[in-house]
Amino acid sequence: AQSVTQLGSHVSVSEGALVLLRCNYSSSVPPYLFWYVQYPNQGLQLLLKYTSAATLVKGINGFEAEFKKSETSFHLTKPSAHMSDAAEYFCAVIGSSNTGKLIFGQGTTLQVKP
Amino acid sequence: KAGVTQTPRYLIKTRGQQVTLSCSPISGHRSVSWYQQTPGQGLQFLFEYFSETQRNKGNFPGRFSGRQFSNSRSEMNVSTLELGDSALYLCASSLTGLDNEQFFGPGTRLTVL
Numbered sequence: 001a002q003s004v005t006q007l008g009s010h011v012s013v014s015e016g017a018l019v020l021l022r023c024n025y026s027s028s029v030p031p032y033l034f035w036y037v038q039y040p041n042q043g044l045q046l047l048l049k050y051t052s053a054a055t056l057v058k059g060i061n062g063f064e065a066e067f068k069k070s071e072t073s074f075h076l077t078k079p080s081a082h083m084s085d086a087a088e089y090f091c092a093v094i095g096s097s098n099t100g101k102l103i104f105g106q107g108t109t110l111q112v113k114p
Numbered sequence: 115k116a117g118v119t120q121t122p123r124y125l126i127k128t129r130g131q132q133v134t135l136s137c138s139p140i141s142g143h144r145s146v147s148w149y150q151q152t153p154g155q156g157l158q159f160l161f162e163y164f165s166e167t168q169r170n171k172g173n174f175p176g177r178f179s180g181r182q183f184s185n186s187r188s189e190m191n192v193s194t195l196e197l198g199d200s201a202l203y204l205c206a207s208s209l210t211g212l213d214n215e216q217f218f219g220p221g222t223r224l225t226v227l
Contacts, residue, residue, distance in 0.1 A: 044216070094213055101171075102159050102216070104149075104159075107157070
């Protein structure tokens with residue numbers, strides 16, 4: 001069964017610092033991988049999606065993630081944090097197209113300090 | 115283009131009652147999926163409908179059911195409500211399915227007393 005683990009339920013960074021949110025998946029088959037963001041009192045919004053076309057995926061708002069099959073990881077990064085990045089971030093995995101479930105990690109709350 | 119809408123936004127019910135939540139997807143989207151979000155369990159997949167057929171299902175009891183209409187609008191029903199059903203229920207739509215970008219609605223906050 002597919003699963004995804006996000007290391008760290010809370011991450012705090014200073015404005016302008018590097019953002020690193022960790023996600024590891026468990027799968028024997030290259031999965032579909034996503035990062036979603038949930039701003040306070042809002043629904044989720046897709047940040048980026050891994051499609052196997054490239055291991056480094058660029059998303060919206062300056063975020064990117066690198067797929068590393070050998071490490072079964074899909075960590076999310078942003079070079080310089082902005083106050084508006086404060087939100088909850090979810091890594092999600094699906095095993096295969098239209099035949100599985102969309103499994104979310106537990107989420108990581110990102111706090112950005114001025 | 116209008117986003118995903120969910121009604122009602124807030125709902126208070128008592129144990130044993132049943133509830134129906136509604137979701138209107140983005141125009142042209144044929145896939146609608148439902149999720150339960152709680153502080154303890156996080157985001158959990160309930161089910162996905164595509165062209166009026168349930169295509170995928172999560173690990174929830176039979177009290178949770180859904181359906182999709184010919185216009186892609188979807189409803190989710192929870193019967194015999196339990197206190198643990200209190201949660202934010204999110205609906206998402208996409209063009210073709212779970213491997214495509216999901217567009218989420220604002221959710222329905224259900225409180226069971």
